[in-house]
Amino acid sequence: xxxxxxxxxxxAGLAEALPALDAAVKCLAKLDKSQxxxxxxxxKPPAGVRLVxxxxxxxxxxxxxxxxxPDNPQKKIEDYWGPSxxxxxxxxxxxxxxxxxxxxxxxxxxxxxxxxxxxxxxxxFQPEVIVKVSVACEAMCMWVQxxxxxxxxxxxxxxxxxxxxxAEVELKAASDSKAxxxxxxxxxxxxxxxxxAALKEAIDKMASLEEQVERATVQLSNADKLIGGLxxxxxxxxxxxxxxxxxxxxxxxxxxxxxxxxxxxxxxxADYRSSIIGEWLGEMKSRGLPFTPDCTLSKxxxxxxxxxxxxxxxxxxxxxxxxxxxxxxxxxxxxxxxxPQGQANKFIKLSKAGAQLKTIKASDATKKIQQTLEMGxxxxxxxxxxxxxxxxxxxxxxxxxxxxxxDASGTLVIKLGETVIPFHQDFNLQLTTVIPNPxxxxxxxxxxxxxxxxxxxxxLEDQLLVQTVETERPDLAEKKNQLVVQNAExxxxxxxxxxxxxxxxxxxEGNILDDTNLIDTLAxxxxxxxxxxxxxxxxxxxxxxxxxxxxxxxxxxERGAILFFCISDLSLVDAMYQYSLxxxxxxxxxxxxxxxKSDDLDQxxxxxxNQSTYATYSNVCRSIxxxxxxxxxxxxxxxxxxxxAPSTSTSGAFSSPAVSSRRVWRSLTPRGWASQRGSRSxxxxxxxxxxxxxxxxxxxxxxxxxxxxxxRPMRTSFRSRGTPS
Numbered sequence: 001x002x003x004x005x006x007x008x009x010x011x012a013g014l015a016e017a018l019p020a021l022d023a024a025v026k027c028l029a030k031l032d033k034s035q036x037x038x039x040x041x042x043x044k045p046p047a048g049v050r051l052v053x054x055x056x057x058x059x060x061x062x063x064x065x066x067x068x069x070p071d072n073p074q075k076k077i078e079d080y081w082g083p084s085x086x087x088x089x090x091x092x093x094x095x096x097x098x099x100x101x102x103x104x105x106x107x108x109x110x111x112x113x114x115x116x117x118x119x120x121x122x123x124x125f126q127p128e129v130i131v132k133v134s135v136a137c138e139a140m141c142m143w144v145q146x147x148x149x150x151x152x153x154x155x156x157x158x159x160x161x162x163x164x165x166x167a168e169v170e171l172k173a174a175s176d177s178k179a180x181x182x183x184x185x186x187x188x189x190x191x192x193x194x195x196x197a198a199l200k201e202a203i204d205k206m207a208s209l210e211e212q213v214e215r216a217t218v219q220l221s222n223a224d225k226l227i228g229g230l231x232x233x234x235x236x237x238x239x240x241x242x243x244x245x246x247x248x249x250x251x252x253x254x255x256x257x258x259x260x261x262x263x264x265x266x267x268x269x270a271d272y273r274s275s276i277i278g279e280w281l282g283e284m285k286s287r288g289l290p291f292t293p294d295c296t297l298s299k300x301x302x303x304x305x306x307x308x309x310x311x312x313x314x315x316x317x318x319x320x321x322x323x324x325x326x327x328x329x330x331x332x333x334x335x336x337x338x339x340p341q342g343q344a345n346k347f348i349k350l351s352k353a354g355a356q357l358k359t360i361k362a363s364d365a366t367k368k369i370q371q372t373l374e375m376g377x378x379x380x381x382x383x384x385x386x387x388x389x390x391x392x393x394x395x396x397x398x399x400x401x402x403x404x405x406x407d408a409s410g411t412l413v414i415k416l417g418e419t420v421i422p423f424h425q426d427f428n429l430q431l432t433t434v435i436p437n438p439x440x441x442x443x444x445x446x447x448x449x450x451x452x453x454x455x456x457x458x459x460l461e462d463q464l465l466v467q468t469v470e471t472e473r474p475d476l477a478e479k480k481n482q483l484v485v486q487n488a489e490x491x492x493x494x495x496x497x498x499x500x501x502x503x504x505x506x507x508x509e510g511n512i513l514d515d516t517n518l519i520d521t522l523a524x525x526x527x528x529x530x531x532x533x534x535x536x537x538x539x540x541x542x543x544x545x546x547x548x549x550x551x552x553x554x555x556x557x558e559r560g561a562i563l564f565f566c567i568s569d570l571s572l573v574d575a576m577y578q579y580s581l582x583x584x585x586x587x588x589x590x591x592x593x594x595x596x597k598s599d600d601l602d603q604x605x606x607x608x609x610n611q612s613t614y615a616t617y618s619n620v621c622r623s624i625x626x627x628x629x630x631x632x633x634x635x636x637x638x639x640x641x642x643x644x645a646p647s648t649s650t651s652g653a654f655s656s657p658a659v660s661s662r663r664v665w666r667s668l669t670p671r672g673w674a675s676q677r678g679s680r681s682x683x684x685x686x687x688x689x690x691x692x693x694x695x696x697x698x699x700x701x702x703x704x705x706x707x708x709x710x711x712r713p714m715r716t717s718f719r720s721r722g723t724p725s
Contacts, residue, residue, distance in 0.1 A: 023146070025101060027139040035136035036093040040085060048130050051119060052137040053084035055144040058115045059103070062087055100143050108151045120148050219513035225523050226513070230501070246292075247300075253284050253291025254300045261297045262327050267338065267450040270320035298322045301330065305495050308488040313351040316343060316459030324451050334400060334429040336388065336448040340436040341581035344453040345386060348430050352382045355428075362388045370395060373429075374416060380426030388433045390440055399429060400447040436571075455581060457561050465557035467585060468608070469550050471592050476546055483543045490536045497525045497532075552601055559609045560588050563616045566636040570620075573628060579620075591615035 039049060057064070057080045064078035091099055119125050127145070131138035247254070257280055265273045277296065284291050292299065298307075298319050310325050311317050321343070328335045337344040349357060358381055360372045369385070376383040377399070385396075392400070395417060404414045404423045414423045431448065440450065455463075470477040504518050512518065564584045570577035595611035598604040617636070621629045 023142060027142050029101075032136075033093040033097075035134075036088065036096060039134060039136050040088040040093075045081065046133045048124060048133040049137050050081055051122075051125055052130055052134075052140045052144070054080035055116050055119045055125065056100075056140050057084050057087060058112055058119070059108075059144060059147060060087065060099075061109070061112060100140070103143075103147065105147055105150050106154060108147060113148060113151050116144060116148060120145055215514070218516065219511070222513045222516065222519045225519050228526075230522070230526075250290045250292045250295075253289045254295055256284070256289070257281070257291065257295045258297050258300050261323070262331055262449075266324070266327055266335075267452050269452060269454070270318075270456055273320070273323070296323070297326055301326050305488070305491045308484070308491060310347070310351065312485060312488055314343075314347040314349075315351075316455070317462055318456050318458040320456045321453070321459055324453055327449060327451055328430075331449040333402075333447065333449045334431060335451050336431040336433065336440075337451045337453045338435070338438060339432045339453040340434050341453075341455045342434070343455055343459070344430075344432050344451070345384070348382075348384050348432075352384070352428075352430075355382050355426075357382045357384055359384045359386065361386045362393070366393065366395065369393070370416065373399065374419065374421055376429075377414060377416075377423055377427045378421055380424030382428040382430065385429065385431045388431050390435065390438050392444055397447075457565060460561040460564060460581075461554070461557045464560040464585070464588060465550060465553055467589060468553045468556050468560075468592060471589060472553065472604075473549070476549060480543070480546050480550065483539050483546065487536060487539050487543065490532045490539065493532055494529060494536070497529045501525055553605065556592075556605055556608050556612070560584075560612060562639050563613065563636060566632065566639055567616070567620055569635065570624065570628070570632065573631070574625070577624060584616075587615060587619060588612055 039045070039053070042049060045053075054064075062080070062083045064080045065082040066076045067079040067082075069075040069077045088096055123129070125141060125144075127138050127142050130141040257277060260280060261273070261277065265276060268276070281291060281295060296319070302322060306329075307322055307325070310322070315321050315325050324337075324344075325347075328337075339345055349359070358372050358376055360369050360383065362369075362385060373383060373396075375381065397403075398414055398416055404412050407413050407420070412423045412425075413420050415421075432453075436454065466477065469480070501522060504521055505512070508515050508518050564579075564581070567577075567579045567584065570579075591612040591614075592608050594615070595604070595607040598607060613636075617633055620632055624632060
């Protein structure tokens, strides 16, 4: 900083003289050779010219000559005109000019300045005065003045220069010292940097080790959670893997049986389906085709959670109905269900209620059917077409054949009549018919999936058991229904949790033990699963206890189912004998309510069986020809003979199935009934199964009980729409 200050001060001083010097140099540059020659050629130069050349000679240290003093010839005076002439001759014009420019201005002797000082300070030695006598002398005058001024400035600046030189020497020494120190500092800095790098590496390594320790701790904890969370699943998954491996080996035969069942066996009864499947299995076995033993559609494709939901929605729990439900869910064609008892209608309406099912009948106006179908296809609502006949409306042809296509915009559409409407992927069509044994043309059969939804013996037993328990033990029935719904929901949640666990495991990236979110989710899922399992176990225990109580009413349901199928068999004798399931259920319910009460459950069950049997006999015999009246009880007795019957230690009325059947049906023959009526009092004219109420008697009994073979019975209030009058 000090050196810079000194240098700046010196440069500032020099800056005062440099403008004059530059002006003189520029003026010299303009000096012409002829002008110098002109000055040299002067014989009697003016005083100004002499004065300028004198000053120039003094600056070049040229000694003056001696001439006589004009005022005093005896005296010699100094004269610079002659030496100046000689100087101009010696240099020549060009060299003289260059000598002025190259003059060593930094080394002007002090004696020269003392000699030229009187000249420079005189008024006659000013450029503006000299220019009047000679332009060349003006430039020389300016040069002399500049040299003089530069001398004085340089004299002032010289100490500063020396001071600057000394300071620069000191600065150089300091710089050298600093450079040496910086070299040492650089070495130390590099060493420190190396140490810091080593320290950082050690710190990073320590952090890495700590991170590894922390990760290992978390992984160990996660491993414990994972083992604990999935430990209970290991056994079940191993079993499932084994089952899936076995199913994979049998997939070809199983797929063949399922495809054949779905494609061809829908219209047939349960016995015929079993017979056909048995033939298929035998043929596959003879050809060495692998298949699951006792392969059935429900065994291969049934999902327990889905099936239980179907049962809640009204689908009977027998295997035949479950197979129908599976075919409905997987078929690519719209199902047409043969539904004389209305089981399919009930199931569809309950299961599709949440999807805003639209119901129409084949007897409705064509416009209504078209509008309902169009709306369902547009918005994706399910549509149920009831009571279809053996021929279908041609308007349904595009829907049944799935004649969809994409328009110019890429939208999936279908053409109904003359209208093209967008086809929603969620649209679903179901068709049902109440005709018990319809005959559909091949062109209809290939467009729909025919399904036989006629009720089975086991399915009817379940329905009558539910009805009986609801009547006898409504609290038990309500609790049973709650448990069924609760178990279905719990099973659904368990299936969802298991699917979620498997999904998270299969989609986990990297080390599974590092996925804390996955482990936490598995822990939560496991806790929820355990809670649900406990609830399921408790519910199953409670349901088992309820089922044990309900099982005591099974003989009542079995007897009711046998009676209904015996009634249904009457249509084989005469097509006029058609009885609806709803009529029979109402009759059975009224008989249950009319049966004699008893605190003894076995006696109560016996009373219900007797009352329902007698009520059925009396009502059926009133509606059939006289010639068939003995055939119906004999048929019923023969079928009931092999049905299980309750044993009781009190009445002894049902000591064995054969004895119970004989006793019951002996009392129900016309002769036995007459003997019973003869022992009754004022109510002997009434059916013994009916209460004393006149209105009830009219509902349960029917006119024409004593009709001859040529008389047709009248229709009761419980007859179905298809019952002939």
